[in-house]
């Protein structure tokens with residue numbers, strides 16, 4: 001009835017208000033966060049299963065909010081996209097990641113996440129070449145992680161951007177593979193170097209038959225298309241052994257290390273080298 005509908009609405013109103021208020025205040029704080037130097041990059045190791053050694057790190061953005069503490073990226077990156085801050089923030093991330101990775105051993109790659117909005121931004125190619133030039137990082141050490149949502153629109157521009165990035169020597173990985181709008185046809189049309197198997201499949205691969213089959217299919221698909229594969233979210237020895245046995249090229253996850261601040265990169269490399 002109308003009464004019920006009205007009652008329901010009124011019931012949810014205060015909660016919606018609180019969410020909206022939190023969002024507005026995060027939005028205001030985000031606009032200041034960059035100049036206040038509240039962002040930092042954490043780094044999580046990438047492990048080469050073929051060579052049995054650490055081969056790089058993924059940069060993961062952290063926001064140290066003065067009052068709220070650590071705000072997870074899932075909670076603020078969507079807002080920065082909506083309010084148009086992802087372009088300067090993404091530029092900061094690329095510059096900082098390249099600058100820091102340039103100081104690491106030269107066999108270490110650096111993987112940087114690029115959001116769909118950021119990818120469609122006209123200036124991305126220049127931002128990437130600028131970050132490489134400023135840091136003197138060799139382009140083949142930089143890997144950009146993009147998600148399937150990039151391919152929802154504008155495919156000719158998307159292809160052009162991918163080719164320009166690849167022409168600089170940068171590698172492209174398709175992140176969260178299998179969770180999105182998966183049309184397999186774009187694997188043929190777009191020049192990816194790597195498929196990143198989403199952690200939801202990795203988690204279930206040792207338990208459910210469905211996920212096991214998907215993991216096997218993705219690894220074989222990648223191999224037959226000349227792409228490498230990486231399993232993310234590896235937390236147990238069983239998952240690691242399974243991915244190795246299936247022929248996955250790389251792995252990443254809490255089993256190796258949680259994301260660490262830049263000051264702990266060197267000790268993380270040493271710890272993984274000493275097994």
Ligand code: C2E
Nearest residue numbers: 060061072073074093113114115233234235253254255259
């Ligand atoms: P993602 O790119 O899929 O990153 C992997 C996420 O899984 C990270 O969460 C990482 O900390 C977490 N993770 C790593 N190993 C494990 C594991 O073994 N088990 C579990 N359960 N989780 C694991 P995080 O750092 O909270 O980042 C969340 C998302 O935020 C990222 O997902 C990415 O989409 C986005 N993000 C992070 N940094 C950036 C950035 O610099 N730019 C953009 N555009 N997005 C970013």
Ligand code: CA
Nearest residue numbers: 058113145175
């Ligand atoms: Ca990623």
Ligand code: CA
Nearest residue numbers: 175176196232
């Ligand atoms: Ca991912």
Ligand code: CA
Nearest residue numbers: 175176198199
């Ligand atoms: Ca994700």
